[in-house]
Amino acid sequence: MKIGLIGYGCVGKGSYQILKEKYPSVIVDKVLVKDKTKERPSDLPITFDVEDIISNPEIDLVIEALDDAETAFIYALEILQQGKALVTANKKMVAENLPLLISTSREYGGRIFYEAAVCGSIPIIQNLNSYYRSEKIKSISGILNGSTNYILTLMYDEGISYKKALKEAQNKGFAESDPTLDVEGYDAANKLSILCYEAFGEYVAPDNITCSGITTITTATIELTKQENKKIKLIARGELQNGKLVTSVKPEIVAPGNPLYNIDNENNSVLIEGEYAGIQQLSGKGAGSLPTGLAVVGDVAKALSANKEPHVVTIHDL
C-alpha cells in the first residue's frame, strides 16, 4: 500500500519518522510541502502539487497533517470522495465538519480516522469506539489541551508570567500557529466536540460549547491558589444532565486528590464516567511531534489491517 502525506510540519514529521522506523514496508510515496526554499532530507519524496496525492490512483491512504483547517477540509472531502482512507490530525477541521465527513466517507466508500486529533498520544477515540461501546457513559471530561496545561504548570512551578509561559509553549511546538485557539479554550472545545460525538453519539458544534480560556489568569491568582495547595486547570466537560448533554470548557480550581491535580506540563488526561465501570482515566502526552505522530501511525495501522471495513464504525452504527 502506498501512502500520501499532506504536510511536513510538527505532526507530519513525527508520523513520517515513526512510519519509517516501525513500518519500513509501508511506502510513503509523496509528501506535500508548501515552502520551496526549506531544507529537507534529500530522500523525502516531496511534491508541491496536492493532486499528486489526491488524484494518484496508486495512493489508497492519505495522512493529512496540515495546520490550516480550511484547506484541510477541502482536501479531506476530495480524498474521501475518491474512496480513499483519510487519517487526519486536524481537530478544528474534524470538529467543525464531523457529520459531513462521516456521511461523505459512507457515500463514497472512503474511511476517516482521527485519533490524532484528540489528546495527542492518548488512544481515546479507539477506546470509545470499541471498549466503551458497551458502557453507558455519563460524562467525559479532562484536560484536552497541552499548551494551556504547560503554561499553567510553568506559572505555578516557576512563577513566570502568562506571556512568558506562552512563549515557552510555542518554542516547544505545543501551541497552534494561532495560539488564540489554545489559550481561549477553542482547541479544547474542538476536541470535546469530537469526544462527545464518540461518547454520546451526539454532535455538538464547537461554537455551541460554552468556552472560556486562561488569558486572564495572572501569576498572582496562581500564587493564591498555590498557597491553598490547589491548582488551576483548563477543564473540558461533556455530561448528561437529565438526559441532556451539557458541554463546557473553563478554568477550574482543583485540590490534591482530584484525578487531574497531578496532570502537568503538556500532558492531557480524560476521565470517562460510566454506569458500569465508574470513573476511568487515560493520561499521557497531549501534544508534540512524536506523541501525535504515534496516534497518526496507530490509525494508519488500523486502516491497513481493517481494509475491508467500508467506513469508520462509530457508536451510531449500533
Ligand code: HSE
Ligand atoms: N495545540 C495543541 C495542544 C496541540 O496544545 O494541545 C495538540 O492538539
